[in-house]
Amino acid sequence: MAKYVYNFTEGNRNLKDLLGGKGANLAEMVNLGLPVPHGFTITTDACRHYLAEGSVPAGLDQEVAGHLKALESEMGRKLGQADDPLLVSVRSGAKFSMPGMMETVLNIGLNDESVHGLAKQSGGNERFAWDSYRRLIQMFGKTVLGIDGDLFEQALDELKGRRQDTDLSAPELQQLVETYKGVVREQTGKDFPSDPREQMRLAVMAVFDSWNAPRAILYRRQERIPADLGTAVNIMAMVFGNYGNDSGTGVAFTRDPGSGRQGIYGDYLQNAQGEDVVAGIRNTIPLEDLEHLDKPSYDQLVGIMETLENHYRDLCDIEFTIEHGKLWMLQTRVGKRTAAAAFCIATQLVDQGLITMDEAVTRVTGDQLANLMFPRFDANAEKKKIAKGMNASPGAAVGKAVFSSERAVELSSQGEEVILVRRETNPDDLAGMIAAKGILTSRGGKTSHAAVVARGMGKTCVCGAEELEVLTAEHRFIAPGDVVVSEGDVISIDGTTGEIFLGEVPVVDSAVVEYFEGAQEPVDGFDGAQELEDDLVRAVDRIMRHADQARRLGVRANADTPDDAARARRFGGQGIGLCRTEHMFLGERRQLVEDLVLATTDGARQAALDALEPLQKADFIGIFQAMEGDPVTIRLIDPPLHEFLPDIVELSIKAATGQATDKDRKLLTAVKRLDEQNPMLGLRGVRLGLVIPGLFAMQVRAIAQAAAEVPGARPEIMIPLVAAVQELESVREEAVKILADAGVSALIGTMIEVPRAALTAAQIAESAEFFSFGTNDLTQMAWGFSRDDVESAFFSRYLDLGIFGVSPFETIDREGVGRLMRIAVEEGRSARPDLHLGICGEHGGDPDSVHFCHDIGLDYVSCSPFRIPVARLEAGRAALTNTTSDTR
Numbered sequence: 001m002a003k004y005v006y007n008f009t010e011g012n013r014n015l016k017d018l019l020g021g022k023g024a025n026l027a028e029m030v031n032l033g034l035p036v037p038h039g040f041t042i043t044t045d046a047c048r049h050y051l052a053e054g055s056v057p058a059g060l061d062q063e064v065a066g067h068l069k070a071l072e073s074e075m076g077r078k079l080g081q082a083d084d085p086l087l088v089s090v091r092s093g094a095k096f097s098m099p100g101m102m103e104t105v106l107n108i109g110l111n112d113e114s115v116h117g118l119a120k121q122s123g124g125n126e127r128f129a130w131d132s133y134r135r136l137i138q139m140f141g142k143t144v145l146g147i148d149g150d151l152f153e154q155a156l157d158e159l160k161g162r163r164q165d166t167d168l169s170a171p172e173l174q175q176l177v178e179t180y181k182g183v184v185r186e187q188t189g190k191d192f193p194s195d196p197r198e199q200m201r202l203a204v205m206a207v208f209d210s211w212n213a214p215r216a217i218l219y220r221r222q223e224r225i226p227a228d229l230g231t232a233v234n235i236m237a238m239v240f241g242n243y244g245n246d247s248g249t250g251v252a253f254t255r256d257p258g259s260g261r262q263g264i265y266g267d268y269l270q271n272a273q274g275e276d277v278v279a280g281i282r283n284t285i286p287l288e289d290l291e292h293l294d295k296p297s298y299d300q301l302v303g304i305m306e307t308l309e310n311h312y313r314d315l316c317d318i319e320f321t322i323e324h325g326k327l328w329m330l331q332t333r334v335g336k337r338t339a340a341a342a343f344c345i346a347t348q349l350v351d352q353g354l355i356t357m358d359e360a361v362t363r364v365t366g367d368q369l370a371n372l373m374f375p376r377f378d379a380n381a382e383k384k385k386i387a388k389g390m391n392a393s394p395g396a397a398v399g400k401a402v403f404s405s406e407r408a409v410e411l412s413s414q415g416e417e418v419i420l421v422r423r424e425t426n427p428d429d430l431a432g433m434i435a436a437k438g439i440l441t442s443r444g445g446k447t448s449h450a451a452v453v454a455r456g457m458g459k460t461c462v463c464g465a466e467e468l469e470v471l472t473a474e475h476r477f478i479a480p481g482d483v484v485v486s487e488g489d490v491i492s493i494d495g496t497t498g499e500i501f502l503g504e505v506p507v508v509d510s511a512v513v514e515y516f517e518g519a520q521e522p523v524d525g526f527d528g529a530q531e532l533e534d535d536l537v538r539a540v541d542r543i544m545r546h547a548d549q550a551r552r553l554g555v556r557a558n559a560d561t562p563d564d565a566a567r568a569r570r571f572g573g574q575g576i577g578l579c580r581t582e583h584m585f586l587g588e589r590r591q592l593v594e595d596l597v598l599a600t601t602d603g604a605r606q607a608a609l610d611a612l613e614p615l616q617k618a619d620f621i622g623i624f625q626a627m628e629g630d631p632v633t634i635r636l637i638d639p640p641l642h643e644f645l646p647d648i649v650e651l652s653i654k655a656a657t658g659q660a661t662d663k664d665r666k667l668l669t670a671v672k673r674l675d676e677q678n679p680m681l682g683l684r685g686v687r688l689g690l691v692i693p694g695l696f697a698m699q700v701r702a703i704a705q706a707a708a709e710v711p712g713a714r715p716e717i718m719i720p721l722v723a724a725v726q727e728l729e730s731v732r733e734e735a736v737k738i739l740a741d742a743g744v745s746a747l748i749g750t751m752i753e754v755p756r757a758a759l760t761a762a763q764i765a766e767s768a769e770f771f772s773f774g775t776n777d778l779t780q781m782a783w784g785f786s787r788d789d790v791e792s793a794f795f796s797r798y799l800d801l802g803i804f805g806v807s808p809f810e811t812i813d814r815e816g817v818g819r820l821m822r823i824a825v826e827e828g829r830s831a832r833p834d835l836h837l838g839i840c841g842e843h844g845g846d847p848d849s850v851h852f853c854h855d856i857g858l859d860y861v862s863c864s865p866f867r868i869p870v871a872r873l874e875a876g877r878a879a880l881t882n883t884t885s886d887t888r
């Protein structure tokens with residue numbers, strides 16, 4: 001029979017798929033002999049079954065009952081037993097951590113009888129017992145019964161007045177329990193379920209259901225977590241941090257998740273239960289101060305942190321609770337960190353002898369590197385600093401202040417850049433956090449919800465700026481000195497320093513970009529920030545060098561101008577994989593293009609071509625010079641014709657209102673003749689070259705002459721949009737002659753961007769010395785939709801329905817488009833073993849797609865100059881990992 005429940009003693013950290021991250025790591029801690037409360041895990045299999053069938057799998061109830069019985073006998077108490085109750089928590093926990101996105105219910109097992117038993121058990125601590133009971137109804141009401149949490153919060157706030165929750169007396173809390181029960185009755189028409197087993201059963205299903213809560217779906221999409229994994233459920237004996245001042249609860253990191261530095265990082269809250277720390281209900285104390293409150297627990301915790309780091313060989317984050325001076329570990333995982341910390345930690349672990357350089361490369365991602373290349377604030381600019389908070393997630397963000405998630409979404413959809421300002425965030429703010437450029441909160445530490453989620457998303461965040469008074473309802477905040485910032489006012493926040501500025505602060509290149517540019521200079525007079533920056537640049541340098549040694553894929557650039565070409569070289573590009581020639585026909589040269597299109601005689605057409613040729617030649621000379629002997633793949637013109645010709649509507653209006661000149665009228669006739677219903681499937685690429693005699697020949701001649709003038713130039717001529725070998729052959733024949741006349745040698749190849757070309761690659765390879773996959777068009781034609789037309793129309797629906805995991809224009813669709821590519825690679829190489837293969841679609845800079853290109857054996861990827869470092873790193877990672885699809 002299928003096994004759906006595992007005791008913590010049965011699992012280990014490799015079982016994340018089955019037990020979720022939380023369950024697998026709890027089991028691992030048990031295996032390490034750390035103090036973990038007893039418990040068991042219901043598998044993700046059970047969840048998937050429940051979500052698919054609408055009911056739990058047969059046998060699950062009995063299996064859970066069996067494990068509960070074992071737990072009860074281990075603890076010497078029965079769940080919810082009136083005079084001496086066992087209480088449990090029911091906790092979600094998926095394979096990939098989704099902080100706060102799913103549900104957890106604490107204190108299951110309390111009711112009107114067992115609350116007295118709990119008080120007795122605690123030596124007569126009535127206050128504690130009623131506090132635990134009201135927490136149960138509150139959490140259960142919100143997460144299991146779906147009652148608006150504000151109703152409970154309001155009742156609590158009313159009772160508290162200006163006091164803190166810890167100031168409430170036992171009778172007051174008892175009264176609050178009655179109020180809460182009233183809320184439950186009013187909202188659901190039923191009484192709060194008093195049967196402990198029923199509470200547990202309902203909570204388990206609520207955790208399963210929370211996998212498909214809107215915010216969880218949104219988070220998964222943002223983080224590219226597959227939609228079909230499901231969550232495990234952990235059932236664990238409660239331990240209590242809310243017993244009194246010798247108890248408490250906290251979170252910790254084994255190193256600074258912001259910088260990677262070793263040390264004691266975390267927050268602790270006395271007399272509190274789990275959620276209180278991250279929810280920011282009271283101000284936490286820094287973890288170091290626990291040493292003065294409870295030295296033995298503190299020392300034990302520091303020892304455990306070291307054990308965990310050495311065991312996981314990585315930064316870990318930890319949840320713990322102290323009950324009457326006894327330390328309990330409640331969770332650990334390899335912790336989220338900023339991009340900068342990821343690089344620093346990876347190299348530090350190498351220096352500590354915990355991991356190899358190969359592993360270090362796999363510990364960082366291209367997305368993290370891209371994140372480090374974002375601009376930062378100009379240190380020399382004039383700024384008006386209004387406050388400082390905690391540097392929770394780095395970056396420089398400028399935008400209009402908004403005070404609600406809804407408003408953030410609304411303004412950003414209108415193209416505005418916004419900073420989401422909240423007292424603290426909660427999981428319901430996720431949509432606004434995604435929409436915002438940056439996040440600013442006045443409460444909560446580096447482990448608060450805002451900080452954790454922002455770091456995960458690589459979004460700038462300043463949190464816990466306590467000097468700010470955030471008046472959410474009034475849409476404004478007040479900074480020291482009575483500076484009032486209202487909705488719509490522009491602010492700038494620096495997630496690296498925690499500073500908050502009024503107005504827009506100009507930004508400059510990041511230190512990492514300066515490093516790639518070769519312009520990073522040591523700065524006199526060390527300050528903390530500079531030191532961090534130097535650490536980071538050194539770490540990036542080491543990792544990039546190692547990735548370059550390891551990778552098999554070459555990395556080239558998509559670059560059309562000498563400036564871009566030069567940057568591409570500085571960033572480590574090994575040539576140009578796509579030099580488009582269309583833009584060379586724009587601007588002042590448009591006139592010549594019009595002449596070309598209007599030409600009705602051979603003479604007129606040749607005159608237009610003759611005028612264009614020297615201009616083209618000069619363009620190519622510039623690029624060859626910038627590339628200093630590296631290969632340059634030049635694509636012959638592939639214009640979307642409609643973008644080149646004068647606007648048909650404008651001309652028609654001119655004609656209709658009698659304002660058209662003679663030339664306008666001729667143009668209109670020509671434009672009408674060339675007007676297409678579907679330009680993307682129209683007269684483009686090689687087709688145009690075959691229809692306008694002399695056009696391609698002119699370009700090839702310009703290339704040949706330019707190459708002849710620049711010593712070492714290595715042109716490669718690429719024919720776009722070929723679907724049949726015959727198209728290629730006729731262009732090739734002409735080009736070969738022109739090159740021979742000029743005494744220049746160049747490879748001649750083709751784009752593979754039409755499905756037919758992929759499917760007839762063996763034939764095409766007879767005439768092509770290289771292939772370059774144009775995956776934008778290939779995706780478009782394989783799926784039968786054009787990106788510009790449909791992306792906003794139905795992509796989000798397709799993502800919801802799971803038809804895409806991610807847009808196929810962002811990441812290569814391996815099954816469809818990828819299959820066409822595989823066929824082309826195989827067939828092409830079978831016909832011509834030394835066929836050179838690359839990709840020049842935008843996918844060339846996408847991490848997952850780079851791994852795919854490595855897998856299918858391409859020789860290089862080509863991407864925009866700014867993505868080159870990302871592609872180099874991912875190519876290195878691809879060579880060093882066996883896991884091909886998981887680039888997280």
Ligand code: ADP
Pocket residue numbers: 037088089090091092099100101102103104106236237238239240241273274275319320321330331
């Ligand atoms: P999340 O995934 O949102 O962090 P958790 O399942 O970790 O949710 O639980 C929320 C909080 O409750 C955490 O602070 C956790 O440490 C605490 N908690 C969970 N189970 C127990 C327990 N058995 N005893 C005491 N505290 C618990």
Ligand code: MG
Pocket residue numbers: 319331
């Ligand atoms: Mg947790």
Ligand code: MG
Pocket residue numbers: 638720753774776777
């Ligand atoms: Mg194309």
